[in-house]
Amino acid sequence: MIWLEFAIMQRALIACILAGFLMGLIGVFVVRMRLSAIGYSMSHGAFAGAALGVATATNPLVTGLLFASATAFVIGPIADKARLHADTITSIVFPLNMALAFVFLTLAPEVGLSSQVANVLWGSIISMTNADLVYLTTLFAGTLAIVYFVWKELFAIMFNRKLAEADGINTKPFIYLIIFLAGVVITFSLKLVGGLLIYALLFNPASTVLQFSENMRKVIVYSPLVGMTTTVSGLLVSLFFDLPIGSCIVIVSTIVFAIALLLSPKRRRKEV
Amino acid sequence: MHEDAIIKLEDVSTVYEGESRPAIKGVNLTLKRNELVYAVGPNASGKTTLLETINGLLPPFKGKVSVFGLDVQSDGQKIRCQIGYVPQDFMVKPGEPYTAIDVVLMGRYGQIGFLHHPEEKDKKKALESMKLLGIEELADRSMGKLSGGQQQKVMLARALAKNPRILLLDEPFSNLDPDSRGQIPSLITRLHEEKDLTTLIVTHDIHHMIDNCNRVIVVTNGKITFDGTPENALPLVENHPHTTSLGAKHR
Numbered sequence: 001m002i003w004l005e006f007a008i009m010q011r012a013l014i015a016c017i018l019a020g021f022l023m024g025l026i027g028v029f030v031v032r033m034r035l036s037a038i039g040y041s042m043s044h045g046a047f048a049g050a051a052l053g054v055a056t057a058t059n060p061l062v063t064g065l066l067f068a069s070a071t072a073f074v075i076g077p078i079a080d081k082a083r084l085h086a087d088t089i090t091s092i093v094f095p096l097n098m099a100l101a102f103v104f105l106t107l108a109p110e111v112g113l114s115s116q117v118a119n120v121l122w123g124s125i126i127s128m129t130n131a132d133l134v135y136l137t138t139l140f141a142g143t144l145a146i147v148y149f150v151w152k153e154l155f156a157i158m159f160n161r162k163l164a165e166a167d168g169i170n171t172k173p174f175i176y177l178i179i180f181l182a183g184v185v186i187t188f189s190l191k192l193v194g195g196l197l198i199y200a201l202l203f204n205p206a207s208t209v210l211q212f213s214e215n216m217r218k219v220i221v222y223s224p225l226v227g228m229t230t231t232v233s234g235l236l237v238s239l240f241f242d243l244p245i246g247s248c249i250v251i252v253s254t255i256v257f258a259i260a261l262l263l264s265p266k267r268r269r270k271e272v
Numbered sequence: 273m274h275e276d277a278i279i280k281l282e283d284v285s286t287v288y289e290g291e292s293r294p295a296i297k298g299v300n301l302t303l304k305r306n307e308l309v310y311a312v313g314p315n316a317s318g319k320t321t322l323l324e325t326i327n328g329l330l331p332p333f334k335g336k337v338s339v340f341g342l343d344v345q346s347d348g349q350k351i352r353c354q355i356g357y358v359p360q361d362f363m364v365k366p367g368e369p370y371t372a373i374d375v376v377l378m379g380r381y382g383q384i385g386f387l388h389h390p391e392e393k394d395k396k397k398a399l400e401s402m403k404l405l406g407i408e409e410l411a412d413r414s415m416g417k418l419s420g421g422q423q424q425k426v427m428l429a430r431a432l433a434k435n436p437r438i439l440l441l442d443e444p445f446s447n448l449d450p451d452s453r454g455q456i457p458s459l460i461t462r463l464h465e466e467k468d469l470t471t472l473i474v475t476h477d478i479h480h481m482i483d484n485c486n487r488v489i490v491v492t493n494g495k496i497t498f499d500g501t502p503e504n505a506l507p508l509v510e511n512h513p514h515t516t517s518l519g520a521k522h523r
């Protein structure tokens with residue numbers, strides 16, 4: 001483990017643990033609340049924002065956050081106000097964000113297909129700074145606190161939104177909260193996997209754990225752990241084979257999901 | 273607060289989004305405290321819409337809905353905390369990560385309040401409701417693995433767990449086995465009396481209405497076409513193809 005002696009690798013490992021955990025956690029809500037299409041839009045919103053940051057020599061984190069927040073606002077409250085179905089608004093926002101991202105990336109000729117652009121597209125864990133780790137740690141603590149305090153409401157909405165409403169829960173603010181949180185977590189994890197692949201990290205861990213557990217409390221504990229394990233494994237694979245880290249993480253998490261599918265007791269007929 | 277009229281609909285019409293024809297139109301209905309009313313009528317006549325308009329899940333296009341004297345549009349959340357609601361044909365798919373006790377306990381969430389977690393008394397109340405319906409042994413079973421009848425009892429337990437003042441039940445006995453079909457409606461009637469509830473039950477099975485209530489409304493084409501005693505309603509519902517066989521069986 002000589003590589004661990006390098007500060008750059010220590011930061012990479014910590015980032016993998018924090019981002020993997022957060023994506024695995026938020027992914028449970030995104031998958032169970034059937035917000036997957038919204039997840040795609042959010043990830044590409046953050047991607048477009050980061051691309052703008054690169055083009056204008058601004059911190060991509062700041063522009064990524066702005067774009068992710070704007071996307072959350074459009075596909076949440078504004079779409080509700082306009083009575084637009086989630087599929088309709090995401091089908092419009094998703095390609096728009098992609099189009100904007102590529103326009104931004106070609107805006108500044110000197111940037112071209114530089115390493116900065118590649119970082120935004122595919123991720124670059126070695127560009128993780130100490131400041132990034134501080135942000136991720138703060139986000140980690142904040143997200144855990146939010147989930148703990150509003151778990152009851154999120155749990156009921158994941159079961160059935162209409163029934164949650166019928167029980168006296170105002171579901172809209174909680175849905176918006178998850179959309180916004182997904183945007184923020186994606187933005188802060190963008191350096192890990194890149195804008196084109198990040199949504200795999202959002203869906204794969206939750207989908208993997210849901211193949212096994214029939215208890216939502218276990219799903220919410222194991223999904224972040226699976227997210228964390230796959231990001232760390234992806235990091236190790238990328239170091240070992242000298243491959244792009246984002247791709248390795250996505251390939252590892254997809255293999256883990258495929259194994260879960262094969263082993264899932266939910267797909268087997270049991271003789272009693 | 274004057275509570276004699278617990279539920280009041282004044283000239284209410286409800287239109288589903290994207291449709292021009294109202295699912296219920298010009299409905300006037302008052303349910304007084306401790307009234308138990310059965311709503312019958314053919315499929316797609318507006319019975320479910322009526323229930324969802326009362327608890328504010330569907331906003332009325334026209335007219336006013338008041339529950340406990342409050343406007344259901346502005347105070348819906350507060351009102352729904354006191355309504356035990358069982359939706360029509362609610363089924364959880366196999367493999368869904370929820371146990372029966374999780375689902376029953378959720379019935380109390382609206383009352384527990386924001387930023388608070390269920391306490392031991394809430395869990396006790398949820399188990400009591402399950403016991404009342406004879407399903408306490410299913411508490412830790414996965415919801416998706418239960419039969420349709422068992423799931424329906426879980427949904428009834430969920431509605432009762434919140435200590436409601438109103439019960440709105442949408443075909444709550446449709447999946448029950450013959451034994452339970454005999455027992456559960458009587459149990460609901462008993463609880464209705466004991467707990468001083470106001471209850472509106474949508475059903476296709478006129479046995480239940482004859483035996484368990486003294487007021488029936490018939491909903492046809494989105495309108496209340498009859499409001500009276502079950503005996504007087506019987507000839508009307510018997511003449512409808514969907515309920516004829518049940519009526520004949522009853523005789």
